[in-house]
Amino acid sequence: MQQGLYIVLISIHGLIRGDRLELGRDADTGGQTRYVVELARQLAAHPRVAQVDLVTRLINDPKVSADYAQPIEPIADRARIVRLPCGPRRYLRKEVLWPYLDVFADELLRHLRQSGRMPDVIHSHYADAGYVGCRVAGWLGVPLVHTGHSLGRVKRQRLLDQGSKPDVIEEQFHFTTRIEAEEQTLASASLIIASTHQEVEEQYSLYDHYNPERMMVIPPGLDTERFYPAAVSSDLPILKELRRFLVEPEKPFIFCLSRPVPRKNVAALVKVYGTDPMLQERANLVLVLGNRTDISKMEASPRQVFTELFSLVDRYDLYGKVAYPKTHTSDEVPDLYRLAAQQRGVFINPALTEPFGLTLIEASACGLPILATADGGPKEIIRNCQNGLLFDALDPEAIRTALHQAFASDTQWQEWSNNGLKGVQQHYSWHSHVEAYLKAISQLAEKSVLPALSVQRQPAPYRRNATPTNRNRLLTLERLLVSDIDNTLIGDRSALERLLEVLQHRLELGFGVATGRHLEITLDVLNEWGVPLPDVLITSVGSEIHYGPHLVPDTSWSQHISYRWEPQRVRDILANVPGLTLQPKDNQRSHKISYTVDIEVLPSITPVLRLLRQQKLHCRSIFSHNQFLDILPLRASKGDALRYLALKWGYPLQKLLVAGDSGNDEQMLTGNTLAVVVGNHSPELDKLRDVPQIYFAEGHYAQGILEAIDYYGF
Template identity: 45%
Template sequence: MGLKLLHLHLHGLFRSQDLELGRDADTGGQTLYVLELARSLANRAEVSQVEVVTRLIHDRRVSLDYSKPLEPIAPGASIRRFSFGPRRYLRKEQLWPHLDELADQLVRHLRVSDNRPDWIHAHYADAGYVGALVSRRLGIPLAYTGHSLGREKLRRLLAAGGEHEQIEQSYSISRRIDAEELALAHADLVITSTRQERDEQYARYGCFNPDHAAVVPPGVDSRRFHPHGNAEEFTEVSELLSSFLREPERPPLLAICRADRRKNIPALVEAFGRSAVLRQRHNLVLVLGNRDDSRQMDRQQREVFQQIFDLVDRYDLYGSVAYPKHHRRDQVPAIYRWAAAQRGLFVNPALTEPFGLTLLEAAASGLPMVATDDGGPREILSRCDNGLVVDVTDRESLQDGMERAGADRDRWRRWSDNGVEAVSRHYSWDAHVCGYLALMQDRLKRSSTVTVSSQLLATPSALSPFGSRLLLLDLDSSLDQPDLKDLQSLRQQLMAPSAQAAQTSFGIITGRPLGVARQRFAELHLPDPQVWITQAGTQIHYGDEEQADRFWQSQISVDWQRECVEQTLSDLGDHIKLQKPEHQGQFKVSYLLEQPGPSVLPLIRQRLRQSGLPARPQLRCHWFLDVLPMRASRSEAIRFLSLRWGLPLEHILVVASQQGDAELVQGLPAAVVTADHDPCLDGCRHQQRVYFANRSRLMGVLEGLQHYRFLNARSRLD
């Protein structure tokens, strides 16, 4: 039986044919790479199945293709679409609040043995986040490819004069970096395109383990990208550009990319406009995706195009610059070949370029390059010797590089020949797929991925301590100093015949140790809980048992170093102090903040990452800070119970009110948010399975129970 591979590619628009590359910032080279990789893998004898999971979209603004739950790619390869979040198309920065919902759906889908893959391969930070959660819960090995990295993007944007607050607002960069750290902490294999990406860019992450990383350069489809053009395709390209260019026979400076700020195209236009040499010798051809109505573009695209139009006007570049509104994807190889036949240059001025697949496409077509000296282009140049790399943050350097590259016809010919030959030798799809599969097969033989889940799934359901539903209440908030009348009402509802008929179980969540929690709970005179999630989610006990769930303990103990956490944070006395010993736990280091504020969490995360400790800090009620194992949380404990006992997440109800409770209301469980909630929970109002009560404290809980009819025989959750 061959390998079964599951790829996660979540943002943008993904289908099996006619990719809308360049439609927006989210539909670029990664999309093409994943599609070609799936096709190539499906052709291998070692592989029995390839599935690409992406987002299902119902939106009149995009094709109906993206609303199909299943779509074939090739024999043995297919696309499976899951609906998560709003039905409409969203840019990737708006997907973050909905990713837990997808992770829950994927776990439910993959629990069926026939659906279980041998590997999950996550592409980009959003898929890395989902892949890490699924890998953690099901014990499936995870491969991760970042494609571009948040820390590198932040560094380059700041170097180009961007402001941190604006970058955060535009790109959700902190959320992205946290997701990348999580993916790297769980990855059995990190696939990078270049040594520079592995040794410099990924090395900036605290959770990166270089022993888990391998360089596998992407491949180029030699059937599409080659130097052998013909008159018919050249005529078609010329017609595409004819309305722009006064002297179309001039060698073009060609750029093909998205209209994205990171691609730095306005700097290219300005360098061209300021150089009398370039304007006399060349035309500038910008293929920046397809655009119809500018009002339908995202703000960043509109800003980039407006900058280009302003620069064309400022330097009076009319007749020398082409920026066609439309082109077909099948025209792109011909555009490269046309530019090579004109003795032009391919220019990539991106601020950051992890690899640069377009550079290889150009090289395979016989078109030399002038490219950013960041990341992949340097490694491509070292193998291909087909152009120059320059500092694109310095416009004079970019201008000088293009002037020098176009000055020597003999050198241009040598570069052209070098590129064609080197791509054939170093960057074929066969080489890429062979290296890729060899790594996966080798890692499977010695994988260290936790496989507790296989034991969990084998647990007979007859032993479950739960019925068909589970209500989880927080002892530290929902049940803290309750009104006696409300408490009596809750007691009566929990003990009512309807609740018994509905087979509703009851559980407690708390940050306290089990003994303290039981002592406090006894004062409430409520029915005995079937489960206790204590110590901020690091311990699970059933009924009156004293022994914690050993499977959960085994799962969260991976890489946990409690003493090292204490030592790493020991010099932060001006910010935090350890709580008393009775508040500490085997898998929990608890602190009190000296002064509440938003800056402490980034500081703690930074310290833990710098020390290479896979641990997660959590702030609750503005004053209480817990540092837990990377794999532990109240939310993950709930998912564990669902898997352990076969209880659907949709049949679990949680309550949220305090800072730090946002994790509880993500994904498939139903949730009630009481009226006295912390303002940070207002951001969860878009979640489909969250009910915001009009009443506070325990009254709000009772209102939520009534809303869901949770204690009735027929609930809204059924």
């Protein structure tokens, strides 16, 4: 096995590739895409790191480059981009990806299984990746690190402050879903990495799961091999493009570089410039807002930005004074900063919210003074670099005043320029970023502490004599024993102790249980019999799957079995059936409705089954012990859950040994798995004696399982 850390970065939305990043193409191709690619490269270059996988969405769409359909793209000696399927093949904006993220999580698990190594840490970027990360990290029991980049609660409040209607922005941005995902991620992450202290103290503090003890500020690094001060040639292609717009191209630039989204607040900047003859006389306004071909074919948000921009240019008759080129490449961005600095201009970021502001340190590294919104990252950048001014992005007069001050003094301009160069070198180097990052995650990897996932109510902590492990071994095990509990696993304490000793010493052999009991009772029974927490628990007759050591629920399984599941209709239809009584609330689950049957009143459950079929209900019934009736979704059973488990975690069915004792286990025992029926089995299983790959043991309870392990050479 490779020595060193294996780090998995998740950044799902947008367009991510190793070079020629399409920054500003749309709302989803901002600074985050550059940051995660650079982070992957810089981490991989460190001697303590063995491998970095940057996992993103595979996109096979003729409207975008074929690069994004490449499953694996090496980007450094020990770093690669891994692209996984997630919903339709076409390029989608991030707000419509939510329904497909559970599939992405399963695909990530499959990739990790194929890689053959457990990650030391999973680092998610933005809310959608956090949703995936807290599930996969929870399943595996590895630490989750998260970087929000921008936060839903903050963005929503800013839009409301601007006058947006709640129902309109909810429909467009799905804030309810996003904020809930952020809450779950904050509850699950071992470490939150923020860019600024303001982000920790003022933005994350808006969340219910705010915990500053699990938050750390590590400012992003900057590639100083790309961004540096230098003279610019007069025949640059981008300069020729700007000259198409400007009557006096030699004037200083008020330079704004951003994505074409309303949050960037570019319209407010244009209004200030358009109503200020002195600014128009002093400088040109240069707006580089991504790339566009035909705005009528753009999505609503960027189309709105450009439509308003063109309208404002016309309203204030700014032709010849404002440049807004249609295209630019990422390689031209450093030259744009240097050109603006050469003409003694200023860079401005008027965004409503700015978690960090990577463009601000890029501009600073090229010697260009900066003006920025008094929010998030800009406050700390200007505090560290002393190379510009802050303003209230909601106050046009504040923007105007800052612009006037920026051009008030050549001496001040030069001082700001020099300060920016020094400040970037001191505070925003990749070397310091990576060192702080690796120190933090190395400590997490050693502790392997993962908070409980707040997806649903968790049971009480599992009490047992054995020392718990924090990692889920399912990713690296070669084979798996899955046993029913009652009258199979338990019943003979000495035999059980011998079986547990075998499991303890055969490290390649995993252990799971499949039972009709619900999770809390299952844990109580296992604890009473001294059974260590299994790697996987299939409970409630196969309607729930949880993974140790943190008992993380498999939400993908829950969604899968929810197909056409109508629990309230089932309860309503069976409410007046004589002889059926709902069991206590503790026995009811979201995907299991449990009844007690009075066989004197209802000697056969056939009428119940017919009634459910006649009502076209998509469910199955399990009658046991001649008195209990469970109604489940049609897709739910212990056997189906077992096969789903094998598929999800990459186990051939022949690598599973299944143990049972009663008719309730029949579906689990049949098929391509290896199976054992213990010696104390119920008579209804005798019909399986001639079925291949089902071994009928002579030993009872756990002794029968031991007998089967030897029989199969398992």
